Amino acid sequence: MFLCWCLSLVALIPLTTSTNPGVKVKLTAKGIEYGRQLAVASILQKLKTIKLDDMSGKVKVSPIGKVKYSLTNMKMVDVGLPTAALDLVPGTGVKLSIVNTYFRLEGNWRVKYLFVKDSGSFNLNANDISISTSLSIKTDQTGRPAVNSLDCGANVGKTSIHFKGGASWLYNLFSKYIDSAIRKAMQKQICPLVANAVSDLNNNLKTLNVLAKVDKFAEIEYSMVASPAVSKTSIDFGLKGEFYNIGKHQEPPFSPAVFSLPPQINNMLYIGVSSFTIESAAFVYNTAGALSLYITDDMIPQGFPIRLNTRAFGVFIPQVAKRFPGLMMKLLVKTVKTPVITFEPNNATVQSFASVTAYAIQPNATLTPLFVLNLDSSVSARVFVSGTRLAGAVTLNKMDLTLGTSYVGDFQVGSLDSIFQMVLKMVVIPRMNVQLAKGYPLPTLGKMKLVNTQLLVLKDYVMIGTDVQFTS
Ligand SMILES: *[C@@H]1O[C@H](CO)[C@@H](O)[C@H](O)[C@H]1NC(C)=O
Numbered sequence: 001m002f003l004c005w006c007l008s009l010v011a012l013i014p015l016t017t018s019t020n021p022g023v024k025v026k027l028t029a030k031g032i033e034y035g036r037q038l039a040v041a042s043i044l045q046k047l048k049t050i051k052l053d054d055m056s057g058k059v060k061v062s063p064i065g066k067v068k069y070s071l072t073n074m075k076m077v078d079v080g081l082p083t084a085a086l087d088l089v090p091g092t093g094v095k096l097s098i099v100n101t102y103f104r105l106e107g108n109w110r111v112k113y114l115f116v117k118d119s120g121s122f123n124l125n126a127n128d129i130s131i132s133t134s135l136s137i138k139t140d141q142t143g144r145p146a147v148n149s150l151d152c153g154a155n156v157g158k159t160s161i162h163f164k165g166g167a168s169w170l171y172n173l174f175s176k177y178i179d180s181a182i183r184k185a186m187q188k189q190i191c192p193l194v195a196n197a198v199s200d201l202n203n204n205l206k207t208l209n210v211l212a213k214v215d216k217f218a219e220i221e222y223s224m225v226a227s228p229a230v231s232k233t234s235i236d237f238g239l240k241g242e243f244y245n246i247g248k249h250q251e252p253p254f255s256p257a258v259f260s261l262p263p264q265i266n267n268m269l270y271i272g273v274s275s276f277t278i279e280s281a282a283f284v285y286n287t288a289g290a291l292s293l294y295i296t297d298d299m300i301p302q303g304f305p306i307r308l309n310t311r312a313f314g315v316f317i318p319q320v321a322k323r324f325p326g327l328m329m330k331l332l333v334k335t336v337k338t339p340v341i342t343f344e345p346n347n348a349t350v351q352s353f354a355s356v357t358a359y360a361i362q363p364n365a366t367l368t369p370l371f372v373l374n375l376d377s378s379v380s381a382r383v384f385v386s387g388t389r390l391a392g393a394v395t396l397n398k399m400d401l402t403l404g405t406s407y408v409g410d411f412q413v414g415s416l417d418s419i420f421q422m423v424l425k426m427v428v429i430p431r432m433n434v435q436l437a438k439g440y441p442l443p444t445l446g447k448m449k450l451v452n453t454q455l456l457v458l459k460d461y462v463m464i465g466t467d468v469q470f471t472s
């Protein structure tokens, strides 16, 4: 029994550690309202394609007697869905209810009785059409959301017809024999067209960028970690939100903490990006060795008080000038472990742990190491949305320099402080900011545009509130 329990616990561990989302998305009532408008527009387009086959028959109409009739060329000329509601069904999905829908058709009529032939055109109005469908929202095998129609009902309440140039008995013919056939023919087509609109919606949902390329090193995974949670006021999606090395998905030695988006109503969509997501990026780039930079003298701005050569450094470390006279120098700055990202309210900070190796460049281009410094620094980050990407910019808070190894004997590391402050501020950070400004893709569907976007840094996550627009 104990063994069983242990085994089941072990089996659970990978599941429970991997299911916390790194990114959360909340669709608010305002977002649902936008969804309703899109749904109505889509169904409207579909309903315009309703086609009615020609109808004909031979019936007895009083007071004429036997009449042969036919209705041909029936065309839908107008469809309206004036009243539609999209309601959330907690735990399941949504229910779309459309009432007072109307169709207007035109066509031609023809009758033959006794020795008379008569014909003309007609207008047909179908009013009081109601359509209702319930949809579940789940995740598909690829981790994208998928909707499924649970039921659909359509009812065409009443129709009225106007025969242009026809005799009054035609109305009897219509109400007795034709009306119900037409209503049935319409009714039969509505739910399949709604299903068609649902399938279009699924095609759009399939455009969720579940694996979005960031650059040559990294991609970010946005698959859903569970089916969306539908409550009375919102639909909440939990996405993985994890950076990976392209091609090899190595898990970092940390996992997402639980966080939840506060109730919000002003924007359609709220996206919470956890510090885990950003830290998984730091893990990927650090592991890929991408967080390193060679600094040569030509990268040091003109007018900088010190150049990268042994004479200039000799002012602070005389042995450098003495043992390696007249040589240019080169620095290698690289992170030695994954930078730590901290989100506190209105405060995003990155702590990084790097080493700086200083080399003398020999005339034959060999690099001779002079010393290695430990450079721990803290930068403040400004995080912002650019298009559909999350980007950033950092400024130096503080820096701490200690000696790692010296190949030139003892020296005062403190004397190099202001040089390295300036190297960070004028060389390293501007280059980092060029990269950070490019940003990385947020979860998006198709050609989604973000508008009225704002961003807040909160404890352990960044919250983006935004409205969306779909352009086709
Ligand atoms: C921001 O947070 C960091 C680390 O959490 C802290 O050291 C720093 O003082 C904070 N800055 C401000 C302006 O609150």
Ligand SMILES: *[C@@H]1O[C@H](CO)[C@@H](O)[C@H](O)[C@H]1NC(C)=O
Pocket (backbone or CB within 6 Å): 362, 363, 364, 365, 366
């Ligand atoms: C390059 O020059 C240095 C210093 O003169 C010497 O120690 C080293 O062996 C040389 N390397 C090569 C590959 O010639």
